[in-house]
Amino acid sequence: MQTKVGIIGAGPAGLMLSHLLHLAGIETVILEKRSREDIEGTIRAGVLEQGTVDLLNASGVGERMMREGLTHHGIELQFNGVRHRVNMHELTEGKSIMVYPQHEVIKDLVAARLKAGGEILFNVDNVSLHDVDKQSPKIRFQYDDSDHELSCDFIMGCDGFHGPSRKEIPDSIRKEKQQIYPFGWLGILAETPIANPELIYSNHDRGFALISTRTPEIQRHYIQVNPNDDINNWSDDRIWTDLKARVETSDGWTLPDGPILQKNIVSMRSFVCEPMQYGRLFLAGDAAHIVPPTGAKGLNLAMTDVQVLQRGIERFYQTGSKDLLDRYSEIALRRVWKAQRFSNFMTTMLHRNFNHSPFERSIQLSELDYVTSSRAALTSLSENYIGLPLEWEAERTVFS
Numbered sequence: 001m002q003t004k005v006g007i008i009g010a011g012p013a014g015l016m017l018s019h020l021l022h023l024a025g026i027e028t029v030i031l032e033k034r035s036r037e038d039i040e041g042t043i044r045a046g047v048l049e050q051g052t053v054d055l056l057n058a059s060g061v062g063e064r065m066m067r068e069g070l071t072h073h074g075i076e077l078q079f080n081g082v083r084h085r086v087n088m089h090e091l092t093e094g095k096s097i098m099v100y101p102q103h104e105v106i107k108d109l110v111a112a113r114l115k116a117g118g119e120i121l122f123n124v125d126n127v128s129l130h131d132v133d134k135q136s137p138k139i140r141f142q143y144d145d146s147d148h149e150l151s152c153d154f155i156m157g158c159d160g161f162h163g164p165s166r167k168e169i170p171d172s173i174r175k176e177k178q179q180i181y182p183f184g185w186l187g188i189l190a191e192t193p194i195a196n197p198e199l200i201y202s203n204h205d206r207g208f209a210l211i212s213t214r215t216p217e218i219q220r221h222y223i224q225v226n227p228n229d230d231i232n233n234w235s236d237d238r239i240w241t242d243l244k245a246r247v248e249t250s251d252g253w254t255l256p257d258g259p260i261l262q263k264n265i266v267s268m269r270s271f272v273c274e275p276m277q278y279g280r281l282f283l284a285g286d287a288a289h290i291v292p293p294t295g296a297k298g299l300n301l302a303m304t305d306v307q308v309l310q311r312g313i314e315r316f317y318q319t320g321s322k323d324l325l326d327r328y329s330e331i332a333l334r335r336v337w338k339a340q341r342f343s344n345f346m347t348t349m350l351h352r353n354f355n356h357s358p359f360e361r362s363i364q365l366s367e368l369d370y371v372t373s374s375r376a377a378l379t380s381l382s383e384n385y386i387g388l389p390l391e392w393e394a395e396r397t398v399f400s
């Protein structure tokens, strides 16, 4: 088998890259180890930055999102039992976020790719990368019980944190920087009406809580727990009691409860792999970086990585020049680190660190007090949450 760009992984990064390259007339093949049903049913992120919404619309896959997604103009920050609205729409001159689940984005992208005759091989096994530092790299894999080899000009490692691509960058070159947080998120999907018109991020003495939504009927809420806790310790009653205590306010607002459809605990880390390229291998999305979900940046970063890649690949096939591709890592990492900074800021400001001294706890509450009082701080939080413009990176590079 042969193609121009071999893509490992049909997550948001791999699918969007394939879609964008198709629009530029560049053929790709996507290799995905899971089934179509599995990737289309996995619950993950839900907050799309303005830039991601614009990208989905501009590339022709935003129609269902615009119909079914929920536009939010702000968020609410809660501490000491009082809520403070952050009017992001006003603070960012008219921008907003869209609440539309990641698996719905996946469905829209898979449908668009297949409709356009794109090649996605699901349920592949034993994917391995070869000759990534040579002119013609190869991906070997098993599909339909037989061995295959895909020759290509470039390999895109869009295979998430646990995929095989990142390890192809030699140890002598690859630097992995990470921070593990002493917090876990117990997430639930619950069948209840929408609790609040906007997301609520609450810092409470018992720990952080996030009230969010997926659809008018299904809600996604989280509470901070010990990352090593066992989900079996959390009965549905215990979850609702704890969640309600963390978001209650003095004005009598109550959180609607209902049947819990799904619950699990995830740990939190920040992780960056530098560089994000080696030879003819390029990493995008979670394969190269992980952010704690407090800043809602994971999916959005995957989308900006692939826009940088698409421009570099397009330039290569149009002019023969690899200059932009050679700078992919430098350009993408600048944005990645800004998202890491913001995600770390939100995580440390909003979670209850039970190792903190009373002094440190008061400093944390004072930070929330400052952020919700100062227009400058609110503007900074808003522009980061809504998503910094990709043009910032573009202006400092030869990008077009």
Ligand SMILES: Cc1cc2nc3c(=O)[nH]c(=O)nc-3n(C[C@H](O)[C@H](O)[C@H](O)COP(=O)(O)OP(=O)(O)OC[C@H]3O[C@@H](n4cnc5c(N)ncnc54)[C@H](O)[C@@H]3O)c2cc1C
Pocket (backbone or CB within 6 Å): 008, 009, 010, 011, 012, 013, 014, 031, 032, 033, 034, 039, 043, 044, 045, 046, 047, 102, 124, 127, 158, 159, 160, 161, 162, 163, 164, 266, 284, 285, 286, 287, 293, 295, 296, 297, 298, 299, 300, 302
């Ligand atoms: C449990 C969980 C909850 C999350 N919640 C949020 C959230 O609330 N907000 C937020 O912003 N972000 C969240 N994230 C992060 C966000 O979902 C990711 O940042 C996003 O999915 C990144 O997209 P990606 O395409 O880079 O990677 P992925 O979505 O991980 O896609 C990688 C794909 O590669 C495939 N793959 C892996 N190995 C191989 C292989 N060997 N061969 C072939 N295919 C392979 C995988 O099956 C997968 O389909 C969450 C992540 C997780 C794990």
